[in-house]
Amino acid sequence: MLPNPSSKRVLSVAPMPPEKLAYALARYSRSPDSIHESIDWVRTHDSAKFLESFYFQYGHASIADLGHVTICFEGISELAATEIEDEQLWDGQARSSRYQDFSKSDVVVPPEFSAEEARIYESAANALLDCYREVHQGALDYLKTTLPIPEGMKPETYARNIAARAFDIARCLLPFGIPTGVGQVTSIRTLEKQIRRFKASEYQELRDIAAELSNACAIAPDCIWDKANEAEPLAPTLARHAERDDSAIRLRADLAEWAADHLPPVTGEQGGAAVDLLQPANVQADVCATLLYPVSNQPYRALYELACGWTEAKRQELMQFALGGRARHNELPRHFRTAPYVFDIVMDIGAYRDLHRHRRCQQFRQQYTNLLGYETPNVVELAGVSRAYRQALQAVDAGICKLPAPAAQYLLPFAARSRFLFKMDFAEIEYISRLRSGVKGHLSYRKIAWEMKQALERLDPVLGQLIEATPPWVEDPLKR
Numbered sequence: 001m002l003p004n005p006s007s008k009r010v011l012s013v014a015p016m017p018p019e020k021l022a023y024a025l026a027r028y029s030r031s032p033d034s035i036h037e038s039i040d041w042v043r044t045h046d047s048a049k050f051l052e053s054f055y056f057q058y059g060h061a062s063i064a065d066l067g068h069v070t071i072c073f074e075g076i077s078e079l080a081a082t083e084i085e086d087e088q089l090w091d092g093q094a095r096s097s098r099y100q101d102f103s104k105s106d107v108v109v110p111p112e113f114s115a116e117e118a119r120i121y122e123s124a125a126n127a128l129l130d131c132y133r134e135v136h137q138g139a140l141d142y143l144k145t146t147l148p149i150p151e152g153m154k155p156e157t158y159a160r161n162i163a164a165r166a167f168d169i170a171r172c173l174l175p176f177g178i179p180t181g182v183g184q185v186t187s188i189r190t191l192e193k194q195i196r197r198f199k200a201s202e203y204q205e206l207r208d209i210a211a212e213l214s215n216a217c218a219i220a221p222d223c224i225w226d227k228a229n230e231a232e233p234l235a236p237t238l239a240r241h242a243e244r245d246d247s248a249i250r251l252r253a254d255l256a257e258w259a260a261d262h263l264p265p266v267t268g269e270q271g272g273a274a275v276d277l278l279q280p281a282n283v284q285a286d287v288c289a290t291l292l293y294p295v296s297n298q299p300y301r302a303l304y305e306l307a308c309g310w311t312e313a314k315r316q317e318l319m320q321f322a323l324g325g326r327a328r329h330n331e332l333p334r335h336f337r338t339a340p341y342v343f344d345i346v347m348d349i350g351a352y353r354d355l356h357r358h359r360r361c362q363q364f365r366q367q368y369t370n371l372l373g374y375e376t377p378n379v380v381e382l383a384g385v386s387r388a389y390r391q392a393l394q395a396v397d398a399g400i401c402k403l404p405a406p407a408a409q410y411l412l413p414f415a416a417r418s419r420f421l422f423k424m425d426f427a428e429i430e431y432i433s434r435l436r437s438g439v440k441g442h443l444s445y446r447k448i449a450w451e452m453k454q455a456l457e458r459l460d461p462v463l464g465q466l467i468e469a470t471p472p473w474v475e476d477p478l479k480r
Contacts, residue, residue, distance in 0.1 A: 018235050019067055024041075025038075064189035067235070069217075070185050071184050073181060075181070076180060076209065078177070079409060081181075082352075084182050084209075085184075086356070087186070087190055087194060087359075088334075092183055094180055095182075097414075098442075101136075102174055103136070107121075107177040109121060109410075112407045117403055121177075131389060134385055135380060161478045161479070165477050168443070169377045169380065172350060172414050174350075191235065192241075192242045195242040196243060196245040199244035202406050217235040218234075247326055250324070252295065266297060275344075275345050275448060276344040276455070278304060287319060287335065288315050289307050291318060291319070291335045293366065294364050300342060319336075340426070341429060343452060346372055346419050348444050355445055358428065361428050365419070367418070368406075368418045370397055377443065429453075434467060435449075437453070440479055453469040
């Protein structure tokens, strides 16, 4: 029977409690009823029983994609914010370091620290923030001298753009423990993965956030739009079922043990090129190299070539070993996801925070470290504040030596270089290179985006030349 021509074909649905919305849309897909009838049904039936049966018991995970929640995280560290955003199916934004003055901020102290360790950490972090103030003022004075206000530009626009560029330079000194905020809109399914992942985190701050997040799901929202109506709990069923992802803990520990037993010791300098691009032909070796990358300090190329030289039986041994703790409804670890192009990138944490936002790719990282050196913006030298900059970084190195891992990573400034892996297709290379090389961006990731294009041109000149990227020496500091 054809629908009534006069009937509406597009119906909007007002905001509903996330679990009830998921129930209504799931029932709608499983019955001939209209959406009106499905919503009326949900009003008189228990959504918790439905979710417990079909989502948590039978593993119908797509049901949880139908209910969305808005969560804000306040007063968390930049390190924690990076972990929060480490979801491929994620929508949200963190506070920008470009338009805010962090000079009066207190750092987030990792709860793992003893009183003495906290004192060492705060002393070195305060040295960074003191230098942040000095570098910001020095950069601001230098930029005002070298970049006078253009004709036709409003003074308030000029002041805003100059300040933003000065903050771009000073942000290199922000420690990973600087507080920030994140707002996210995610499905219940992604939220559950987050909670389970946070509970398994190596960072106590993330484990504490997981507990708070579970509690927030079990009660009514803190911020209510319609104050005339009493708000229902956000996602109470999820709060009861989101357990720690023990398989992630086992995978991390097992891979670290396997790497210690089978990988040759690192010899010589492991820094290499800032951007190294491979197009892996051996899928097994690619998966093996990706499994080992986060638990080693070796470049992806070295791991891939090593795995290519193994027997097929040895590669299979590693892959089977990685799947040993996989739970019944768990998908494959993301290490098994492949892509035509693999970028191994040595870049500063600040650049990573920006490139990390690109989710149409697979991303992995090694431990954040101070062993690969620090980025130093040219303006630091030109503004006459290089000595203070070096002294602040020396204080970081001295502090890290006295602090336990991994919490010592909270002391790392945005300037600290670490190693990151990005696996993607050509369309994503083009998008990142074109967007992130633009003159509005921070110079550290502009250089990376440009080198990504250059690396592809060397590998495939035809595709590389299709990318319209902006060289880092083309600048317009007053453009926003």
